[in-house]
Amino acid sequence: MSTSVEIETDEDCAISLDSLTMLYPTKSGVPVRALDDVSLKVRDGEFLSIVGPSGCGKSTLLRIIMGLSRQTSGHVRFGATSSTHHNQLGMVFQQPLLLPWRTVLKNLMVSPDLHGKRDDNTRARATELLRMLGLEEFAGRYPNELSGGMQQRVGIGRALMHDPRILLMDEPFGALDAMTRDQMGLDLLDIWDHDRKTVLFVTHSIPEAVLLADRVVVMTPRPGRLADVVDVPLPRPRRLENINTPEFGEVVMRIRKLLDSEHSAH
Amino acid sequence: MSAHTASGRDRRSASTAAAAPPADPETATIDVPPRQRRRLPGAVYSTAVFAGLLLAWQLAVKVFDVSEILVPTPLAVGRSLVDGFQDGILVTHAIVTLEEVVYGFGLAVGSALLSAVLITQFRPVERVLFPLLVLTQTIPKVAMAPLLIVWFGIGTTSKVLTVALIAFFPLLINSVLGFRSAPHDQVEMLRSFGASRLQVLRYLRIPSALPHIFAGLEVAVILAVTGAVVAEFVGSSEGLGYLIQASNFTLDVARTFAVIVVLSAIGMLLHAIVVHLGKWLVFWTESPTTSGIES
Numbered sequence: 001m002s003t004s005v006e007i008e009t010d011e012d013c014a015i016s017l018d019s020l021t022m023l024y025p026t027k028s029g030v031p032v033r034a035l036d037d038v039s040l041k042v043r044d045g046e047f048l049s050i051v052g053p054s055g056c057g058k059s060t061l062l063r064i065i066m067g068l069s070r071q072t073s074g075h076v077r078f079g080a081t082s083s084t085h086h087n088q089l090g091m092v093f094q095q096p097l098l099l100p101w102r103t104v105l106k107n108l109m110v111s112p113d114l115h116g117k118r119d120d121n122t123r124a125r126a127t128e129l130l131r132m133l134g135l136e137e138f139a140g141r142y143p144n145e146l147s148g149g150m151q152q153r154v155g156i157g158r159a160l161m162h163d164p165r166i167l168l169m170d171e172p173f174g175a176l177d178a179m180t181r182d183q184m185g186l187d188l189l190d191i192w193d194h195d196r197k198t199v200l201f202v203t204h205s206i207p208e209a210v211l212l213a214d215r216v217v218v219m220t221p222r223p224g225r226l227a228d229v230v231d232v233p234l235p236r237p238r239r240l241e242n243i244n245t246p247e248f249g250e251v252v253m254r255i256r257k258l259l260d261s262e263h264s265a266h
Numbered sequence: 267m268s269a270h271t272a273s274g275r276d277r278r279s280a281s282t283a284a285a286a287p288p289a290d291p292e293t294a295t296i297d298v299p300p301r302q303r304r305r306l307p308g309a310v311y312s313t314a315v316f317a318g319l320l321l322a323w324q325l326a327v328k329v330f331d332v333s334e335i336l337v338p339t340p341l342a343v344g345r346s347l348v349d350g351f352q353d354g355i356l357v358t359h360a361i362v363t364l365e366e367v368v369y370g371f372g373l374a375v376g377s378a379l380l381s382a383v384l385i386t387q388f389r390p391v392e393r394v395l396f397p398l399l400v401l402t403q404t405i406p407k408v409a410m411a412p413l414l415i416v417w418f419g420i421g422t423t424s425k426v427l428t429v430a431l432i433a434f435f436p437l438l439i440n441s442v443l444g445f446r447s448a449p450h451d452q453v454e455m456l457r458s459f460g461a462s463r464l465q466v467l468r469y470l471r472i473p474s475a476l477p478h479i480f481a482g483l484e485v486a487v488i489l490a491v492t493g494a495v496v497a498e499f500v501g502s503s504e505g506l507g508y509l510i511q512a513s514n515f516t517l518d519v520a521r522t523f524a525v526i527v528v529l530s531a532i533g534m535l536l537h538a539i540v541v542h543l544g545k546w547l548v549f550w551t552e553s554p555t556t557s558g559i560e561s
């Protein structure tokens with residue numbers, strides 16, 4: 001049966017998740033069902049937001065795709081293949097997780113350093129990314145001399161260094177204030193617009209999810225399931241003014257209702 | 267008295283407020299020099315207090331006519347120091363002790379770091395070795411000094427080993443803590459870029475361990491000096507510990523004091539080297555205020 005699914009996967013599907021289930025062992029002996037039978041097809045070049053209450057398995061999902069955790073059952077496929085090289089994937093974490101003994105530029109160079117690519121091209125790309133992220137003058141600074149928003153931008157730049165096809169972002173703006181957050185989201189859209197990577201963007205903010213995404217995945221907790229996948233029929237490029245349109249409000253309301261109904265069902 | 271100073275302060279603030287209400291920048295410029303002046307006296311005062319204590323000591327010995335055999339005057343200690351350096355006796359014995367400390371300390375650093383890496387990187391090693399090491403830590407290491415002398419003779423080897431034994435444990439414990447201190451999400455960040463275990467060690471665990479390692483080094487370097495002196499007490503024919511015993515034997519208390527001064531100087535010097543090396547290597551944890559005072 002699983003083979004028939006494999007044949008079904010079309011070419012422009014970047015990631016396909018096939019009944020992913022994740023059980024975490026606990027001390028009490030009863031395992032936690034973090035993900036339950038999650039199936040999803042992520043289109044190539046699409047910006048996909050994932051929302052859901054705390055503990056519904058969003059991070060777990062990204063960690064499995066990234067290969068940091070191993071699912072209990074189910075499959076992850078990238079295009080037609082069942083595995084992918086880590087250089088096709090880039091991950092941005094909730095915290096910047098910069099190495100404090102490396103300058104901003106050297107922090108971008110972490111993954112090239114790991115793979116012995118310290119050539120001029122790589123360095124030029126790092127400088128170019130810093131320019132794109134508005135951090136040119138800070139190349140030689142250390143992380144503790146930067147604001148939280150700037151550190152997070154370095155974290156994004158680090159994930160983009162090896163030019164991955166798929167970008168996994170786990171609440172990347174969670175630690176930022178509302179204004180910085182909106183601006184960073186729009187900046188991210190600009191960067192995404194360059195080469196339309198596939199982006200999986202986890203967030204707690206429904207408006208943020210809607211503003212950025214082509215589709216929004218709504219998850220429910222205990223066990224973590226997909227409630228629905230909501231299309232966002234808003235034109236691009238998106239601007240902050242989009243938030244005030246009725247279409248935007250409609251999509252946000254739909255997602256809210258989905259989350260509420262699931263919440264009361266428990 | 268407190269009322270007086272309070273009223274004085276009141277008057278001053280009142281006069282500045284009355285004299286120049288628009289002169290905000292002026293008060294700001296006045297504000298700067300006193301802060302610098304206030305910072306300087308710290309060292310000056312402690313030097314003055316130290317000198318005062320020496321003076322009090324000198325006077326007390328003279329006034330109460332304390333026997334020179336029990337407590338020498340600071341001047342006598344100073345004379346003994348100068349004599350010791352002139353006839354070279356302090357220098358030759360200091361070199362012996364310094365060598366024991368440096369070799370023993372180096373041995374401790376090498377073996378502690380290596381053990382810490384093995385313990386933190388390989389589970390089986392940790393399971394077998396760590397409980398044993400923690401258990402042996404409870405043995406008072408100086409008690410081993412006589413045994414080491416029985417086994418390795420009265421020469422330098424037994425001293426170097428005593429020093430290493432004493433300095434080893436604080437270093438090991440701190441290094442193990444250090445190698446474990448790397449946050450788990452940093453490890454995952456590196457793994458997400460395809461880092462191998464060895465690369466995680468090199469890129470993350472070693473740098474994260476450095477602050478802890480240096481905390482251990484600071485403790486260990488002082489213990490190392492103590493270890494060398496104790497080992498020399500137990501049995502030796504040279505070194506500053508030996509010199510203290512020889513001086514005590516001939517009731518030359520001034521020289522005993524002189525040797526203690528030299529030992530303190532060695533301890534301070536080695537400690538300062540470790541501290542400065544640490545500050546230079548572990549630059550990122552330095553808070554901006556301390557670096558501000560430094561510059």
Ligand SMILES: Nc1ncnc2c1ncn2[C@@H]1O[C@H](COP(=O)(O)OP(=O)(O)OP(=O)(O)O)[C@@H](O)[C@H]1O
Pocket residue numbers: 024025032033034052053054055056057058059060061
């Ligand atoms: N390493 C682990 N061991 C045991 N249980 C875990 C582990 N990691 C996550 N869980 C559990 O799995 C569930 C999902 O966790 P996950 O971190 O994926 O949630 P999340 O949706 O990312 O939540 P949040 O929005 O708060 O980040 C939670 O109930 C959590 O307690």
Ligand SMILES: [Mg+2]
Pocket residue numbers: 058059060170
């Ligand atoms: Mg999470």
